[in-house]
Amino acid sequence: MTDEDRVFKALADPTRRFLLDRLFARDGRTLTELESELEMSRFGVMKHLKVLEDASLVVTRRSGREKLHFLNPVPIRLIHDRWIDKYTERRVSALVELKAELEAEA
Secondary structure (H helix, E strand, O other), X not given: OOHHHHHHHHHOOHHHXXXXXXXXXXXXXXXXXXXXXXXXXXXHHHHHHHHHHHXXXXXXXXXXXXXXXXXXXXXXXXXXXXXXXXXXXHHHHHHHHHHHHHHHHO
């Protein structure tokens, strides 16, 4: 499985997207904090965080007895650049050309 495959797999699940949104809102959360916002077992949240870590979307750091979770937006940006940006460029260029043609006719 490639790094891109891991990112797509991680982003495919709504619970994992919710966890990423929580970390986007405030980075450095503990498992307990993240678990409190979901109606699922601690073990379930841990499994989702593991998938996010495997995709490098979440990085962790120990602080005493706590493990803090942080959002890593780089893999999402790489997916954007590779899969979204290149497909939208033609449409944007076409709209710019259309605008120029319409303005030239007026």
